[in-house]
Amino acid sequence: MPKLSFFSRFSRVLALGVLLAFGAQAQSDPLPSWNDGAAKRAIVTFVRETTDHSSASFVPPAERIATFDQDGTLWVEHPMYAQVMYCLDRVHAITRADPELAGVEPFKTVLSGNREAIARLTMPDLEKIFAATLTGMSIDQFNADVKKWLETATDPRWKRPYTALTYLPMQELLEYLRANAYKTYIVTGGGQDFVRQYAEKIYGVPPEQVVGSAVGTRYGYGKDGKPFLTKEPKLLLNDNDAGKPEGIHLMIGRRPHLAVGNSTGDRQMLEYTKAGDGARLSMLVLHDDAQREYDYGPAQGLPATKVGAFTQALYDQAQKQGWTVISIKNDWKRVFAFE
Amino acid sequence: MPKLSFFSRFSRVLALGVLLAFGAQAQSDPLPSWNDGAAKRAIVTFVRETTDHSSASFVPPAERIATFDQDGTLWVEHPMYAQVMYCLDRVHAITRADPELAGVEPFKTVLSGNREAIARLTMPDLEKIFAATLTGMSIDQFNADVKKWLETATDPRWKRPYTALTYLPMQELLEYLRANAYKTYIVTGGGQDFVRQYAEKIYGVPPEQVVGSAVGTRYGYGKDGKPFLTKEPKLLLNDNDAGKPEGIHLMIGRRPHLAVGNSTGDRQMLEYTKAGDGARLSMLVLHDDAQREYDYGPAQGLPATKVGAFTQALYDQAQKQGWTVISIKNDWKRVFAFE
Numbered sequence: 001m002p003k004l005s006f007f008s009r010f011s012r013v014l015a016l017g018v019l020l021a022f023g024a025q026a027q028s029d030p031l032p033s034w035n036d037g038a039a040k041r042a043i044v045t046f047v048r049e050t051t052d053h054s055s056a057s058f059v060p061p062a063e064r065i066a067t068f069d070q071d072g073t074l075w076v077e078h079p080m081y082a083q084v085m086y087c088l089d090r091v092h093a094i095t096r097a098d099p100e101l102a103g104v105e106p107f108k109t110v111l112s113g114n115r116e117a118i119a120r121l122t123m124p125d126l127e128k129i130f131a132a133t134l135t136g137m138s139i140d141q142f143n144a145d146v147k148k149w150l151e152t153a154t155d156p157r158w159k160r161p162y163t164a165l166t167y168l169p170m171q172e173l174l175e176y177l178r179a180n181a182y183k184t185y186i187v188t189g190g191g192q193d194f195v196r197q198y199a200e201k202i203y204g205v206p207p208e209q210v211v212g213s214a215v216g217t218r219y220g221y222g223k224d225g226k227p228f229l230t231k232e233p234k235l236l237l238n239d240n241d242a243g244k245p246e247g248i249h250l251m252i253g254r255r256p257h258l259a260v261g262n263s264t265g266d267r268q269m270l271e272y273t274k275a276g277d278g279a280r281l282s283m284l285v286l287h288d289d290a291q292r293e294y295d296y297g298p299a300q301g302l303p304a305t306k307v308g309a310f311t312q313a314l315y316d317q318a319q320k321q322g323w324t325v326i327s328i329k330n331d332w333k334r335v336f337a338f339e
Numbered sequence: 340m341p342k343l344s345f346f347s348r349f350s351r352v353l354a355l356g357v358l359l360a361f362g363a364q365a366q367s368d369p370l371p372s373w374n375d376g377a378a379k380r381a382i383v384t385f386v387r388e389t390t391d392h393s394s395a396s397f398v399p400p401a402e403r404i405a406t407f408d409q410d411g412t413l414w415v416e417h418p419m420y421a422q423v424m425y426c427l428d429r430v431h432a433i434t435r436a437d438p439e440l441a442g443v444e445p446f447k448t449v450l451s452g453n454r455e456a457i458a459r460l461t462m463p464d465l466e467k468i469f470a471a472t473l474t475g476m477s478i479d480q481f482n483a484d485v486k487k488w489l490e491t492a493t494d495p496r497w498k499r500p501y502t503a504l505t506y507l508p509m510q511e512l513l514e515y516l517r518a519n520a521y522k523t524y525i526v527t528g529g530g531q532d533f534v535r536q537y538a539e540k541i542y543g544v545p546p547e548q549v550v551g552s553a554v555g556t557r558y559g560y561g562k563d564g565k566p567f568l569t570k571e572p573k574l575l576l577n578d579n580d581a582g583k584p585e586g587i588h589l590m591i592g593r594r595p596h597l598a599v600g601n602s603t604g605d606r607q608m609l610e611y612t613k614a615g616d617g618a619r620l621s622m623l624v625l626h627d628d629a630q631r632e633y634d635y636g637p638a639q640g641l642p643a644t645k646v647g648a649f650t651q652a653l654y655d656q657a658q659k660q661g662w663t664v665i666s667i668k669n670d671w672k673r674v675f676a677f678e
């Protein structure tokens with residue numbers, strides 16, 4: 001009876017598999033780094049309601065769009081955005097290539113290494129630095145420069161690569177949403193080309209799902225006759241504030257069902273998301289944990305700053321419009337994977 | 340022996356299923372509306388080589404990007420782009436709402452219905468018509484207007500909805516690519532917002548995979564306090580010529596492995612695609628079938644026109660750079676599904 005024997009074994013394996021699958025489903029927690037609390041419950045309820053066919057809030061898979069701010073939402077943004085650190089570091093490279101620039105402001109100040117003087121650079125100064133370090137080169141050259149930098153640059157506090165400083169609870173949330181057929185997008189004020197260099201590797205978000213501030217490119221031909229694109233000093237999309245819903249429309253063309261941000265620059269994205277029909281979840285990360293990360297939320301009465309401004313008005317709007325506030329201190333069991 | 344009986348039947352069903360699956364695989368032709376010829380062979384070879392793990396030209400699924408021009412590539416563009424017909428029709432609606440406009444050129448000419456006069460409208464005239472009919476309204480209003488128009492507007496030759504005039508062989512190609520884990524994008528000179536209203540329904544291409552000419556939007560609030568986006572008369576992306584690879588970089592961030600176009604406006608997209616490493620397939624649809632569709636390819640020695648210009652120089656470049664020319668007359672067994 002070799003057949004019976006085979007199928008008997010097969011049936012046992014099958015039964016075991018079914019039991020394991022059920023058991024796994026009942027026991028597994030898709031968000032193990034989240035404490036049980038209002039934020040976690042809001043997420044789990046939202047996902048259940050929008051993916052259950054029998055629910056009034058069911059969302060067809062094609063319409064399941066989730067958008068995440070990056071700096072301060074998916075990874076650390078203090079004391080300074082990683083991309084700004086990249087631009088400051090690049091000043092050394094470009095002044096080596098063009099020594100005349102070394103004597104010209106604002107490059108001279110950057111080269112001095114004087115942190116206080118660098119911190120006092122004005123927005124027009126920074127714009128000159130951004131234009132010099134983020135435009136004028138081919139896309140391929142830019143991509144190579146960013147990748148090389150990411151391999152060696154480290155955060156000043158944790159002495160780890162910037163790419164290690166992603167929030168574990170947010171990684172779990174991205175995964176959980178994707179496992180439920182949500183398309184996860186990054187919608188960042190940072191440079192679209194910059195973030196695309198690592199988003200797939202560190203967040204599982206492919207380049208075409210990264211929306212960011214973007215300059216135009218110019219199509220041309222190399223000496224070998226091969227076409228290539230050059231980054232132009234012409235801002236096409238400032239993906240901050242109202243630019244976020246505008247960028248979402250441009251690049252996605254659908255209103256998100258879920259959005260997460262952490263600063264005033266995310267206000268319009270969170271409003272726009274929440275104002276849609278049916279189930280919509282807008283969430284705001286509150287940085288209130290000086291010990292494990294940083295504390296710059298409104299509880300401290302800090303004024304609006306350029307990096308991750310979280311004003312009292314933003315907090316009040318979250319309460320009023322039913323956005324879910326995520327407290328790093330209270331809602332996150334672990335902050336980083338390396339802890 | 341109920342168990343044996345169950346599993347015996349199960350094993351027969353299983354065996355039958357396997358046989359059927361193999362049979363179907365051996366017999367089914369993913370491109371039944373294509374004649375056997377160089378174009379079809381180029382497609383099948385490309386797909387096999389880029390999806391076979393053991394092939395030197397294997398492309399990981401995440402990098403499988405295919406871009407399609409729309410007008411003249413996926414659907415009929417003669418005698419005039421559907422979107423231009425939409426704009427001309429909309430002039431009637433906007434002059435009803437604002438009667439003063441009815442006496443002002445170029446709207447007066449459009450309202451006259453005089454086809455020859457309308458055909459003589461200049462580019463600045465058309466730009467005024469585009470600005471008046473494609474901008475100034477909310478996204479929701481625009482979407483509703485387009486959907487309503489699509490339900491009733493018909494093509495002058497076939498007397499069918501424009502959405503019925505897609506090319507069956509191209510529908511098969513889109514499906515075939517998607518079945519092989521390619522992400523299919525439309526990259527059109529037409530309006531991104533316009534094409535997004537029907538692309539998912541008629542091509543299976545979701546809004547976020549439609550790249551087109553795009554105006555900026557402005558975020559604001561309605562009387563009810565709800566946020567909405569208004570279409571602004573400010574061109575962000577002219578998705579023609581060099582604008583196609585530039586738009587692909589902006590919206591996708593990866594170089595396509597396959598691209599299909601049909602006019603000089605697609606030249607740079609086809610060049611850019613073909614110039615990538617590994618297996619790249621650039622294809623050019625030649626309209627050479629006056630009986631079943633239209634004939635405006637270079638064989639007729641026609642000069643470059645605004646609609647679907649296919650010049651001799653473009654044809655020569657295709658030969659020189661190894662793009663595959665698709666002859667509607669010779670390569671397509673059927674042109675439309677309704678035939």
